[in-house]
Amino acid sequence: MASVIFLLWCLLASFEAAYGADSGCGGPRELTADSGTFSSANYPSPYPANLTCEWLISPGPGKVTMLQFTAIQIEGGFRPGECPYDSVTVYDGGDASGPSRGAYCMTNVPPPDLVFFGDVFVVFTSDDRNAMPGFSACYSTSTPPSLPTPCDNGGPQPPTLPPLRPVTAWVESGCGGPRDLSGPSGSFSSLQHPTTYPHSHHCEWLITVDPGMVVTLTFDAFDVEHHDTCSRDSVLVYDGPNTSSGLIGEYCGNVPPRRIVSSGEQLYIIFNTDNANASTGFSASFLSADPSQVTDLPTTATSRSHVTTADGSHLTQRPMTDRTTEESTRPAGGARSSFQATHIAWMLVMGIVWMFLW
Ligand SMILES: [Ca+2]
Ligand SMILES: [Ca+2]
Structure with missing residues (x-):
């Protein structure tokens, strides 16, 4: 053999x-x-x-x-x-x-x-x-000293940027789960969250809500390698279907961005990481909202230190809602489940304490 x-x-x-x-x-x-x-x-x-x-x-x-x-x-x-x-x-x-x-x-x-x-x-x-x-x-x-005769005088052709990926096909986000998110609510997170995300990684999501509605996006947890201009790891949020839409913000650091509201039916989110230093990443949830209701929501001011554009200048964002108002607008299940889990955990602890006392 x-x-x-x-x-x-x-x-x-x-x-x-x-x-x-x-x-x-x-x-x-x-x-x-x-x-x-x-x-x-x-x-x-x-x-x-x-x-x-x-x-x-x-x-x-x-x-x-x-x-x-x-x-x-x-x-x-x-x-x-x-x-x-x-x-x-x-x-x-x-x-x-x-x-x-x-x-x-x-x-x-x-x-x-x-x-x-x-x-x-x-x-x-x-x-x-x-x-x-x-x-x-x-x-x-x-053979030196003569130099080679160029085999091509045209050189590389200027690149044509790839067309947008079709929304109809199921595309993976790059962070696990689909890239295209729609419906009244949903959530997504960085890969492996809450453990550290991988280096040199790219993820993207396109959120689409019903016509006439707007997207509200909340970061429930956020820890992305800090850099003054977010040029190492960053989360970019665009007000529309792609990177040609207006950039709402580029985010890094460990302060969650304030709640983001789209002007139309779509938000496009990109998460990029470089080749060193990873943090735990983020989890985010979105809701479809009636724009007239969003305008009426109370506002709070938060730090903008983590909000920087690609050129390093700070961006002014739309107002963020009060946390309690936000909870009350959430539908049952989905984003609310963490609140319910905390509630159940407290009841369990109280139950065990009560048993010991007896
Ligand atoms: Ca490829
Ligand atoms: Ca990094």
Whole structure:
């Protein structure tokens, strides 16, 4: 049996030696010609989910290599310069232990050309959703002192931002549970809340209430890594269906934002985390409300120290309601269950005390 396995292993090894390993995206992993092209799998059709591909550009000793991305349509993040989901990463040297020249996607477009002395290692990865056309790249080489002739003069095309995801399909929020929330009330929270949320994570929710109603959003618990401009981890709330809608606030720190009221039927919420320092996150609940009733609600002033916009300036928010009024407007169940649980717990404690006294 062992000899059969050894024989198969030998056959496989000799096959790889003869034909070269696959990049994982179709085509060889090792590119040894003086010039060539490669691309993400299926390009320009969408790349598969959970894919890892790698290429080693190894033109031989003493060569200079120029690498150019001729197209890049890789899922980007919500902040420029970051590629939290899918990316193509370029390393100086023969493997990923070399210095990274950058991780690229639609929110971090590569420069027109990258020049290397020696080997170049390229890795493409995709996560489990939102596949896009991907990338195509070409490279050319030369022997110093002459520089490589560019293989492409166009450079990366300006990115076209992806269209909004359809509301009709069931989409996961990224924090467990659906992205699209509707109805008279509901709740959602950061992933793993109340234990710490993961790093480099993105979640989003779109709350939609009946026509003519508005959304009221309350943060029941809130602890998101503090930063003066909330540029590390943050919760962003938009007054409408997407990020083109007005930004109501960007929130971090451990003071829950005051109650938020939409001007229309939708609120869009994003939760982004960076690659270090996590807190317990948040839980939030929403209610559909009649706008005339919301206008009549009493207001209270709260600290705005945790409320900052992307450029660091403070935002003025709409009034927050008095807590008791808010409770009375909540329907039975749902958001009210925590209040009932506290009540039951107190009754149990009182019951045990009473039994001991007897
Ligand atoms: Ca993706
Ligand atoms: Ca963080």
